[in-house]
Amino acid sequence: MSESLVSNTEHNQRRIALLQAGILVLISTLLFWRVHHYVYDVASSVPDAAHAFAVPILVLILAWLRRHDLFQRIGRGSFWGVVIIVFGLFIYGISNWPFHYGYPDKVTSVIVIAGIILVTCGWRFLFRCLPLIFLILVAIPTGVRTFARLIITPETITLEVVRAALDLLPGISITLDGQDMYYLGDQGGGVIALAEPHRGAQILLAYLTICIFLTFTRIRPIWQIITLAILSIPVVLFCNFARVTLWGIITIYGNYDPLSGVPRITSAILALCLAYIIFGLFITLINSLVIEGGKTEEISLSKDNRGEQS
């Protein structure tokens, strides 16, 4: 009877904490509705940011998958949450005046959400929410000019590797002039991905979003997370290479106009599926290799829960 009363009180406390978090997030939209509007606008118009539409759904799925663990980890709120909120608001302020920085100004919404979680639900809950917070962070688009500068090296290398790969196709000769890829074959010639912005390095963050989502569908020990984070880099780069190569193959063999959307959309969808499959295979491999490690994690989680309850 007394155990059930204690458990009931804890249950109530946790529900109150979640309610408080929800109310604070709602109040924060007074300041950050512009950010949400901006992300929506950019995601609607820029392919590199379109994954932002999927992120809320993925966050909800992750939250649902780990709901029991999350609920168990709700503890006492920490004063440091207020410090993080103040820090976020400060960054928001100086990103708007005297400076004019678009990206930090948007990122502060995520910092403030982290602060709210800490204030209401405590450190252990915040720690478990980090993957969700990281997913939201990836959904925030970087500035156009900053992004254009960041992708110079990956884009240049990808285009050269794709040129070499497409050049191996029978009867096809490929030349690269800057970012424009020209092909010449028995059926004639043409251009691949003419005038597409970032044609050699698009939707990189969409592949990364898939990697993050798949990684955190299970609660993993840190070493697995680090291994998968390292693996995600070659996966993202390979999928980008695959996308441009597929784009070229579809354009060449489908005789598509260089401005046609068919090769672009088809190659993007296939590359996203490829990212899912490759990273899924890596995860299956890790899971099968470390079954014992997985069991240890389950045990340690149960111990944690017992400790928290006692």
Added chain:
Amino acid sequence: MTSTSTKNQRRFFSPLFIASAVLLLVAGLGIRPAISALTKRYSKEPIDLRLSFDDFDPTQLPSFRWLPEVRGIETTLEEIETEDWFSYIYRRRTPLQGEPDLDSMIFVTYYSDPRAQIPHTPEVCYRQGGAVVRSMRQVTVPTPDLAPEIQQIEALMLHLEQGNILRILVYVLVCEGKCYPSRGDARIAIGWPGNRYTYFSKVEASTYCPPGTDPLVMEERCKLLLSETLTPLLKYHYPDLDTVRGK
């Protein structure tokens, strides 16, 4: 029952929650109007060049001979979204040993908008024209003619490949009298409070590096051209520091 409900109420209205709610509410209602007021009150103002770029004397560079018959970049103010610009072609007066006697170009743009984001810098801009960035690094450019105030500056050196031609380009962003090698640094300088006026200018010097030529030789030529162009720009054209500070 009543006691549980009171306890729950007490828990709900905890000091941490109330403090956070008040903080977020005040921020939500107050930050945007505060930013608008601060911007209105303390925003830097645009400023014109002391001496227009139309009055830039292209013959004044000590080591370079101006080629008036060869046009530099052909563009318009609207196209490059600038307020003033010039571009001239030069040859070295006395080429060094092993240095091919090739054309070099200087391209200068000027902007004065406190909310300017600084347009694409050459490493992004020339890619859109089909160039491939082969390397990009920060270099030190000596500026003996500007000493003792400015003895050397940091600039960004680019190797751009277009077709089979290698172009060497060095550029610097001059902002409120100081030189910065990156767009990020210049943006901080534009936003940094204190000065009454703001401006920034991009100065780029470039040349070609034919096959068989040591790129370092052509890099030195670009650095010298940049340094010699900066001298008259800072001395006669850009607004002087006291005016920028509002004194």
